[in-house]
Amino acid sequence: MNILTLEEKQQITLSFSLLKNAKTNIAKSFYDNLFEMAPLVKPMFTSERETIENHFYELINSAVDNINNFSAIRPHLFDLGYQHKAYGVREHHFTVVKAAFILSIQYNLKGQFHDALEVAWSKYFDELSQVMIEGLRSHK
Secondary structure (H helix, E strand, O other), X not given: OOOOOHHHHHHHHHHHHHHHHOOOOHHHHHHHHHHHHOHHHHHHOOOOHHHHHHHHHHHXXXXXXXXXXXXXXXXXXXXXXXXXXXXXXXXXXXXXHHHHHHHHHHHHHHHHOOHHHXXXXXXXXXXXXXXXXXXXXXXX
Protein backbone atom coordinates (compact mmCIF):
# COMPACT_ATOMS: atom_id res chain seq x y z
CA MET A 1 0.00 0.00 0.00
CA ASN A 2 1.29 3.43 -0.92
CA ILE A 3 1.89 5.86 1.87
CA LEU A 4 1.27 9.47 0.93
CA THR A 5 3.64 12.11 2.19
CA LEU A 6 2.31 15.19 3.92
CA GLU A 7 3.17 17.21 0.81
CA GLU A 8 1.26 14.78 -1.44
CA LYS A 9 -1.77 14.97 0.85
CA GLN A 10 -1.62 18.76 0.70
CA GLN A 11 -1.32 18.71 -3.10
CA ILE A 12 -4.37 16.47 -3.40
CA THR A 13 -6.41 18.57 -0.99
CA LEU A 14 -5.43 21.84 -2.67
CA SER A 15 -6.03 20.56 -6.19
CA PHE A 16 -9.45 19.19 -5.25
CA SER A 17 -10.29 22.52 -3.66
CA LEU A 18 -9.32 24.24 -6.92
CA LEU A 19 -11.55 21.86 -8.85
CA LYS A 20 -14.49 22.58 -6.52
CA ASN A 21 -13.94 26.35 -6.54
CA ALA A 22 -13.69 26.43 -10.33
CA LYS A 23 -17.08 24.69 -10.43
CA THR A 24 -15.65 22.07 -12.76
CA ASN A 25 -17.61 18.88 -13.14
CA ILE A 26 -14.87 16.37 -12.45
CA ALA A 27 -17.39 13.52 -12.36
CA LYS A 28 -18.82 14.36 -15.78
CA SER A 29 -15.33 14.68 -17.21
CA PHE A 30 -14.35 11.36 -15.63
CA TYR A 31 -17.28 9.44 -17.13
CA ASP A 32 -16.83 11.11 -20.53
CA ASN A 33 -13.21 9.91 -20.49
CA LEU A 34 -14.04 6.47 -19.13
CA PHE A 35 -16.73 5.75 -21.72
CA GLU A 36 -14.51 7.00 -24.53
CA MET A 37 -11.52 4.96 -23.35
CA ALA A 38 -13.49 1.81 -22.50
CA PRO A 39 -16.87 1.80 -24.24
CA LEU A 40 -17.48 -1.82 -23.27
CA VAL A 41 -17.89 -0.83 -19.59
CA LYS A 42 -20.78 1.55 -20.31
CA PRO A 43 -23.49 -1.17 -20.07
CA MET A 44 -22.35 -1.83 -16.47
CA PHE A 45 -23.83 1.54 -15.53
CA THR A 46 -27.57 1.13 -15.34
CA SER A 47 -28.44 4.19 -13.24
CA GLU A 48 -29.05 7.63 -14.66
CA ARG A 49 -25.85 9.43 -15.61
CA GLU A 50 -26.48 12.22 -13.10
CA THR A 51 -26.87 9.66 -10.31
CA ILE A 52 -23.60 7.88 -11.07
CA GLU A 53 -21.79 11.22 -11.40
CA ASN A 54 -23.12 12.32 -8.01
CA HIS A 55 -22.04 9.05 -6.37
CA PHE A 56 -18.58 9.32 -7.89
CA TYR A 57 -18.20 12.94 -6.78
CA GLU A 58 -19.33 12.07 -3.24
CA LEU A 59 -16.78 9.24 -3.12
CA ILE A 60 -13.89 11.46 -4.24
CA ASN A 61 -15.00 14.28 -1.95
CA SER A 62 -15.13 11.86 0.99
CA ALA A 63 -11.73 10.40 0.07
CA VAL A 64 -10.18 13.86 0.04
CA ASP A 65 -11.94 14.92 3.24
CA ASN A 66 -10.59 11.81 4.96
CA ILE A 67 -7.12 11.83 3.45
CA ASN A 68 -5.63 12.12 6.94
CA ASN A 69 -7.99 9.51 8.38
CA PHE A 70 -8.05 6.75 5.79
CA SER A 71 -9.41 4.19 8.24
CA ALA A 72 -12.67 6.18 8.36
CA ILE A 73 -13.45 5.46 4.70
CA ARG A 74 -11.89 2.02 4.44
CA PRO A 75 -15.08 0.07 5.34
CA HIS A 76 -17.09 2.03 2.77
CA LEU A 77 -14.50 1.40 0.06
CA PHE A 78 -14.42 -2.31 0.88
CA ASP A 79 -18.23 -2.54 0.68
CA LEU A 80 -18.23 -0.55 -2.56
CA GLY A 81 -15.77 -3.01 -4.06
CA TYR A 82 -17.93 -5.92 -2.94
CA GLN A 83 -21.03 -4.30 -4.47
CA HIS A 84 -19.25 -3.67 -7.79
CA LYS A 85 -18.82 -7.42 -8.22
CA ALA A 86 -22.54 -7.62 -9.03
CA TYR A 87 -22.07 -5.14 -11.88
CA GLY A 88 -19.40 -7.28 -13.51
CA VAL A 89 -16.43 -5.18 -12.41
CA ARG A 90 -13.11 -6.99 -12.56
CA GLU A 91 -9.70 -6.03 -11.19
CA HIS A 92 -8.36 -5.06 -14.61
CA HIS A 93 -11.03 -2.35 -14.91
CA PHE A 94 -9.27 -0.30 -12.24
CA THR A 95 -6.41 0.45 -14.65
CA VAL A 96 -8.62 2.23 -17.18
CA VAL A 97 -10.64 3.89 -14.41
CA LYS A 98 -7.41 5.32 -13.01
CA ALA A 99 -6.32 6.58 -16.43
CA ALA A 100 -9.70 8.25 -17.00
CA PHE A 101 -9.60 9.83 -13.54
CA ILE A 102 -6.06 11.21 -13.86
CA LEU A 103 -6.90 12.56 -17.33
CA SER A 104 -9.97 14.28 -15.89
CA ILE A 105 -7.93 16.02 -13.21
CA GLN A 106 -5.31 17.02 -15.74
CA TYR A 107 -7.93 18.42 -18.11
CA ASN A 108 -9.83 20.33 -15.45
CA LEU A 109 -6.76 21.81 -13.77
CA LYS A 110 -5.12 22.61 -17.12
CA GLY A 111 -1.94 24.64 -16.47
CA GLN A 112 -2.04 23.95 -12.73
CA PHE A 113 -1.48 20.24 -13.25
CA HIS A 114 2.11 18.99 -12.86
CA ASP A 115 4.04 15.74 -12.52
CA ALA A 116 4.17 15.75 -8.71
CA LEU A 117 0.40 16.19 -8.58
CA GLU A 118 -0.07 13.29 -10.96
CA VAL A 119 2.12 11.10 -8.75
CA ALA A 120 0.20 12.12 -5.62
CA TRP A 121 -3.24 11.45 -7.12
CA SER A 122 -1.98 8.24 -8.70
CA LYS A 123 -0.71 6.92 -5.37
CA TYR A 124 -3.93 7.85 -3.61
CA PHE A 125 -6.08 6.31 -6.33
CA ASP A 126 -4.06 3.10 -5.98
CA GLU A 127 -4.62 3.14 -2.22
CA LEU A 128 -8.38 3.64 -2.64
CA SER A 129 -8.55 1.00 -5.38
CA GLN A 130 -6.63 -1.56 -3.36
CA VAL A 131 -9.31 -1.54 -0.67
CA MET A 132 -12.07 -1.76 -3.29
CA ILE A 133 -10.27 -4.69 -4.92
CA GLU A 134 -10.11 -6.42 -1.53
CA GLY A 135 -13.90 -6.02 -1.38
CA LEU A 136 -14.25 -7.26 -4.96
CA ARG A 137 -12.29 -10.40 -4.05
CA SER A 138 -14.25 -10.93 -0.85
CA HIS A 139 -16.89 -13.57 -0.36
CA LYS A 140 -18.06 -11.81 2.82
